[in-house]
Amino acid sequence: MRERLERYAPQLVALAYLLLALPLLPQHGVTYDAPALYYAGDRTLFFLTHRSVPGALDFASRPEPRGFHSFFSRDDEWADPMRYPVLPGLIAAVVSAVVHGWLGLLDPAAAHHLGLVLLQALGLGLFAHYAIRFLGLQAGLFAAVALMLFPSAFGHAFNNPKDWPCAMFYGLAILAAGEGLVSGRARDVLAAGLFLGISLAAKLNGVFVLVTLALWAPIIWFARIRRSPPGEKYRLVAACLAVPYIAGVVFLVSWPWIWHAPPAEMIDRLSRYLSFMAAYGVSPRDSWTWHPLKCLLFMTPPVILLASAVALVAWIRRRDPEATTRVALLVIWVAVPYLRSIMPRSNFYDANRHFIEYVPGLCALAGWGFAQLLGMVGEWARRASDPLRTEAGRRALRFGLCGAAALSVLVPLLRYAPFEASYFNFLTGGLGGAQARALFRMPPPTDPRSDGTEGDYWYQSMRVAFAEAAKRVPTPAT
Template sequence: MTAIDFSRVAARRRRFAPSWDLATLVLILGAIGLVIGTFHDYGITWDEDVHNWYGVFVMDYYLSWFKDNRSLHWLNLYNYGAAFDMTAAFINKVSPFGTYETRHLLNGLVGVLGVVGAWKLGRFMAGPRAGFFSAVLLLTIPNYYGQMFNNPKDIPFAVAGIWSVYYMARIVPALPRPGWSIVVKLGVVIGLSLGVRVGGLLFFGYAGLTGLLYCAWRAVETRDAALVLRELVQASGRVLVPMLAISYAVMLVFWPWAQQAPIEHPLTALDYFSHVTFPFTTLFAGKYFPATDLPWEYLPTHVVLAMPELTLALTLAAIPAAFVEQARRRGGPDRTRSLQYGVIAIAALFPIAYAVAIKAVLFDGMRHFIFVLPPFAVAAALVADHVIDRLKTFRWRPLLVGLVSLYGIAHLAIMIELHPDQYVYYNGLVGGVDGAQTLFKTDYWGNSYAEAVKGLTNYLETEYGAEFEDHDFTVAVCGPPISADYFFPDNFVFTDDREKADFFIAFTKDNCNNALPGKEVFRVERMGALLSIVLDRREMVQAAEHAPEAAQDGNGASE
């Protein structure tokens, strides 16, 4: 009997084993392909119109050599940087696609860049497999993926945020004197976050806190105050000061209003967003609350319900797993590893805790906090990677892998079924999007209106046949007109007068679908949840128009 050479068997297995980096490359290329193949499917969200014009005005500010100052007082948008919007405006000058289609393509590609950032962070922390899982878990969070295409503020901000966390994690092992290259990169990405929202100041806080924790740890290690002070000075001169200077310069490039008063205006914008008002009620757990007086659990609940069940479970295990790992380490906790875990945990948890603590004005679920999803995905991936190592000898491992694979397939099927409205997703803890539709907001941004217009067009084409284009129809819209009228055929005429409109398009936000009576002719639904409707009101409008005539005729007859 021939002896088995186990070393050769192992070598063959390694040779034919899948490369996690190759798998990630395939995943990223697939994501890019999805963006290119589907960006036309997404509707126009409520904020896109004003952001589009803001980007045009900032572009014109530069093209006019600073003479066109419309961007300095455009609505409240001057409080934001225009890193994304101005870039989109320049690309639109040469793009073969429509204005918003171009923005959606760019927005989607920026979203993929965030997936790359999650991969980089996960890979740096635990290797190629953890990097792959980080990318997969972020890409399959429907609230992230669905908003990749048409959220011009929160997605670019989230992307800059995860790259900031990545570079901070990279800097930690090299403190107090990291290389200039990594410091410059950190400054640039924080500057880009500030070039979208002044809330990018958070990342300064994360970096500063990490530096202080490093110094505190070194103080315990060395018990040498002079050495710690020297390292603090070195870290400040090597990281903090250059980071501030670079990020501030990048921010100013994309923020004309800040250029007018580089200190005062950013601080004014920060104060504005700290005291922003939203004089409307918002739906939560089936009840309407003032946005200024929400239950403390509003944001945590939305974060929990926005994540797929498996990702949520892994995320909840992340902090205990990190503590256990460090507690079991011989020689005590590792400073570098602990600080890196701390950076990720702070990026994921601090914004939520702070918003709850100050009773922040919130609306639209967790939309303004999408930037916590990438660090959550990375944390979940690190746990998944660790669990796989621990289960190498687990007897029922193939069964467990099979169950997880079936879950993954089912989850992907949900995302496909929701397309292109993935952002309305709620997980199984509340019964999915069907169970959530009477408890929480679903399509609060009008993304489904593109499909509603198409449904109305098909309805009228069926009714009128070849004569469809010979007729004009007035259409009213609940909420953002641009979300619907951008897709109108030439014979659809938008009107502000709902009562006299032939048709009314309405989403379910704030029960707008029940605002007017009419014959329902089209519904946009996903997985049992109603997103928007189209009402035919022609008979009612005609009856109302003829009512005065009938009244006059009746008066004449009585006389």
């Protein structure tokens, strides 16, 4: 039974996510950044299917190529197709071409969102697969469910073709590399290179995967690799060295705008992209800030905060010595985005969007912590009164705790839908409390776009506004 559950759990997690997300698909609006990115995906798909059309991928030219049309406009962020990778937008364009264009289902916006939802389902299934292998069945399954229901992750997965796909595959790269190095399987390390490439094909933040693994490298080296057989050691080292090259190839191949140019122009385009991202990540603030920690404390469901705290205590006390090395990777994974953001000169705004890579790591940590918590409760139950001493009693207690934990995240998630990314927990009084306290107001010098972003900072509620306005117009012509 356990082997079958381990085998099918990833598919079940992906299916559960789709059953939860698909009914909400028509309610999610287009965000402020999405039109230009979806436009880039549509035009890239047009280029790949109309190679003979002149200027099919000439984003620098105002006139659009002959025969091309996109539902989306790039005017609000005209340069974004040349500033951000296109892979998530391209996937959305392909799905929309099939679902909306060929089958006549969904409107163009929802059809593009469906592409991102399917990408998230794939990511969640892979996350469950690697988390179960890396942390064990119970902890890995808890981690996958926590990530599936985490409000920020759930909300951004519908209509964020940039930050969230980067964070999702960032996490997969770390888990795959961690599992490969712990188990001695070089092919998992090579798979991490693929996932890192997909992360980079959404946003440059994926480079911090390499920072995370570099910080963990001395720990895993002295804990395991140093004592492994020479052949295995060489294979793992070679796989680690190959990861950046695999990622680079995936990144370049998946962004046709970069390689559809003469060599000198390719280098120039890549240089301009890297320069833009490097400059965009810098702010005039010259002091440390604890502002990002507000997101951790107030935008995380309390049960995930509790489970993460239990994990840290159990890790420090070495309650499970064999897991010490593995949990160290999770701690570094969560810490890197935060250390990057609280440092002087870092630039961020829009709540947790620009350092959201911590979310999958926090869920993995919480999954291990919840498994430890259930173990502690089980030990207590053995010493308790007769009903709980029995195996049936302890099993009922475990199921009850798991169900209560899942409901404590699911109920608020559904209450906030379709604005899950604006979730705040009871510690700050929910969304209303965060807004009343101006939780994300930051003193200068900082990016003023931080102010007032306790809610719908991407304007996706405009979909609801237009629907309400349409009910009130006097005639169809109006």
